Amino acid sequence: MQAISESPPRVGGDAGDIVVRLTEISKFFPGVVANDRVNLDLRRGEIHALLGENGAGKTTVMNVLYGLYGPDGGVIEVEGHSVRIKSPNAALALGIGMVHQHFMLIPRFTIVENVVLGHEPRTRFGALDLFEARRKLVELSERFGLAVDPDRRVEDASVGMQQRAEILKALYLGAKVLILDEPTAALAPQEVDDLFATIRSLTDGGLSIFFITHKLEEVIEISDRVSVIRAGRVVETFDTARTTKEELAHRMVGREVVLRVEKTAHTVGEPVLEVENLSATDHRGLTAIDGISFTVGAGEIVGIAGVDGNGQRELEEVIFGLQKHTGGRILLLGEDVSRLDVRKRIDRGIGLIPQDRQRRGLVLDFDLVENVLLGNQWRALYSRPLGIDYSYLREQAGEAVEEFDIKTPSVEVDASTLSGGNQQKLILAREIRRGPKLLLAAQPTRGLDVGAIEFVHRQLLELREHGVAILLISYELEEVLSLADRILVLYEGAIALEVSGDDAVREEIGLAMTGGSRRNG
Amino acid sequence: MDLGHVFQVVLDILRDPSTYQAMLRISTPLALAAIGGAFCERTGVVNIALEGIMLVGAFSGALFSYYALNSWGLSESVAPWIGVLGAVTMGMLFSALHGVGSVHLRADQVVVGAALNIFALGATGFLTQALFGVAGATPRVASFDPIPIPLLSKIPFLGPVLFDHTPIVYMAIVIAIGGQYVLFRTPIGLRMRAVGEHPKAADTVGVSVYRIRYLGVLISGALGGLAGANLSLESVSQFSENMTRGRGFIALAANIFGKWTPLGSWLSSLLFGFAESLKLRTQVIDLPPEFILMLPYVLTIVVLAGAMGRAVPPNAIGKPYSKQ
Ligand SMILES: Nc1ncnc2c1ncn2[C@@H]1O[C@H](COP(=O)(O)OP(=O)(O)OP(=O)(O)O)[C@@H](O)[C@H]1O
Ligand SMILES: [Mg+2]
DSSP states (O other), rough: OOHHSSSSSOOOTTTEEEEEEEEEEEEEEEEEEEEEEEEEEEEEEEEEEEEOTTSSSSHHHHHHHHSSSOSSSSEETTTTTTOOOOOOOOOHHHHHEESSSSOOTTTTTTTHHHHTTTSSOTTTTTTOOHHHHHHHHHHHHHHOOOOOOSSBBGSSOOOOHHHHHHHHHHHHTTEEEEEEEEETOOOHHHHHHHHHHHHHHHHHOOOEEEEEOOOOHHHHHSEEEEEEEEEEEEEEEEEEEGHHHHHHHHHSSSSSOSSOOOOOOOOOOOOEEEEEEEEEEOOOOOEEEEEEEEETTOOOOOEEEETTTTSHHHHHHHHHSSSOOSEEEEEEEEOOOOOSOOHHHHHEEEEEEOOOOIIIOOTSSSSSHHHHHHHTTSSSGGGETEEHHHHHHHHHHHHHHHHTTTOSSSSTTTTGGGGGHHHHOOOOOOOHOOOOEEEEESSSTTTTOOOOOOOHHHHHHHHOOOOOOOOEEEOHHHHHHHOOOOOOOOTEEEEEEEESSTTTHHHHHHHHHHHHTTTTT | OOOHHHHHHHHHHHHOOHHHHHHHHHHHHHHHHHHHHHHHHHHTOTTTTTTHHHHHHHHHHHHHHHHHHSSSSOOOHHHHHHHHHHHHHHHHHHHHHHHIIIIOOOOHHHHHHHHHHHHHHHHHHHHHHHHSSSSBBBOOOOOOOEOOOTTGGSSHHHHHHSEOOOOOHHHHHHHHHHHHHHHSSSSHHHHHHHHOOHHHHHHHOOHHHHHHHHHHHHHHHHHHHHHHHHHHIISSSSSSSTTTTTHHHHHHHHHHTTOOOOOHHHHHHHHHHHHHHHHHHHSSOSOHHHHHHHHHHHHHHHHHHOOOOOOOOTTTOOOOOOOO
């Protein structure tokens, strides 16, 4: 970290020194023009932000640069030479590294194995030299302040550590040009600060970075220039210094965006969810939730704030029934549901927007229609004698796409072809349209653009108006502050602080999130 | 029937080194095919074609050994080695078909495997008749004799069990240990496992998913072919129609019980070989034959259910990979 404070003021790249230039890049998918003659350039030492709505084509154009997709037109130049990048290997050879929006890590491998995969150090006898690999990783990790445990399996690592491992992987491969696709979507604020410090030290060392994010304050804070992509086209590129969040939002969406929705005061009804002395363990058998109690009333939004890895995932899964609890009770409208299976809990009115959309929320190889069916398959509405009422289902899927503005050429494409944000919208649409009495919303706006966030926040507030109880689990303190009627801070599986949404003090919450309390703080 | 007598006989069998020698012998074709299966499935390609590959190996082994001796004028001791080479090569060529179908054309891997099994059965049967003019089996061919290892084979008990075998039995042991090393201690092994777990992640760091999957499929071809050669050049000295009799499927199970590892595959094959060997020897006891025939399977299930936890298959197994 200290390297940053001593470094000279940022120069932000030299306009004459172009490392990468994309000219008229086009990319088509069946029924979709993902990139329409995109022009972009990257200066040496620059951080170039890409901003655009969900499905605008940001990931696609970067995948083209990384050699994952062959372009359907256009030219790529690296260091002034026109190149054809046919595979990630070719990109790596040109010094282009990428950190993907959806992590490309192998869950059952350790972090060090993931980092060296494809470019493994060898012993004299040709065996895998994990000792040397670990040494190199630790060195990189120390040099850039990205703390990871090399021997931890990815599936046991927190999302933040996985993110750092992804970045280290790109650095290990010797990237000179780094593509970061929404690297902060899953990081806690403190981790974002650390990452930004790292990024600055990288550009000071001569790296050039494409940085994709939906968070406008990050664009302002970190980038030198920003390009706005709309419907597959770069509509403009300009210096970040001369802009504001509001202006960015406007340029991106093409209309005024309300960055913070207002909620109206109203009274809370009967308790819908009552959690009594609930305990649970994580998948290693260690205590993850430690005897917590709280209630969520009808028409109330209770926000769970906290740093990732303090029991949020287990809380979500235990209440929904995906994981067994080890003690205590869960009451839904007075009925003990803690021994019921997931199907019964859904029948009783629990909806879930899971934290991990690709593992829990969607079947990526199913089309949108089938994904809309998930969790509804037992309901009379969707069934016919001896089967599923597909025409009704298709109609429902169509309405979901319409209402939630999901960008897709049709409802019959696989969910895997949707952009990250649109996958999230699909889950939201399914869960909200089912009409739950209790909605568990974990990171409901992860990866959404500002316009979509506004939309989802309005949806949640509308549910609240209609008496739905909402448990909002979020690592975005801003989100919790703007939506929640009551805020619980989760720290090491226990409730460290409970405050009403109206008189919540940001500092106090921030302190509780990291284990400090009012008494000793 | 006198229980005390039965007990005594069983005890004698358990104390007799030849029980264990037979165990090693019987387990060899299973182990080789199972290890091949482990390599293939670790890269994400389901291989139910092991049965067919073994059959092709057994046939080619006999065929090449026969021609080496009778047409190419090679000696009795060299001919079976030519048979082994032929078996391995043909096994690889045959399994390359699996690669084309399931890796390149992205067909359903189980369907491709099933089709190859049927094809192998028909083709080897037909060629036996066409080339040798007799249905059902080839003539006798030059085969391997046991090669006792000097000194070591004289060790009491262990000597006959471990050091008095035909060449492919020794090879199986080396391949089990070497295979384990390759899969878990070398870069290529890491890549193979990566491709079977998360091909897209491997692709994004420049590991060619197709190439690695072909490699896995070809290794299973080579080892399956070798397993077949063990049947036609060591167990007996000829090829007969459908001589594998389901061993490929048992090997597949051994690979799964062995948690998709070479060493595990070998150990579960040994267990199966042990049960088979008991079956052969306990036939002297006056028990219902159905009971004795059941023995290997029951023993396998009991030991495996008790001794091993749940096996977790490679994550991307059976899923064809396409780039976009
Ligand atoms: N592999 C694919 N097959 C078919 N269509 C695809 C594929 N990848 C992307 N698309 C489509 O291309 C368009 C652009 O997607 P892309 O992932 O580039 O968006 P994005 O700007 O990264 O959005 P987000 O912010 O939500 O991540 C979308 O309409 C998407 O549905
Ligand atoms: Mg994207």
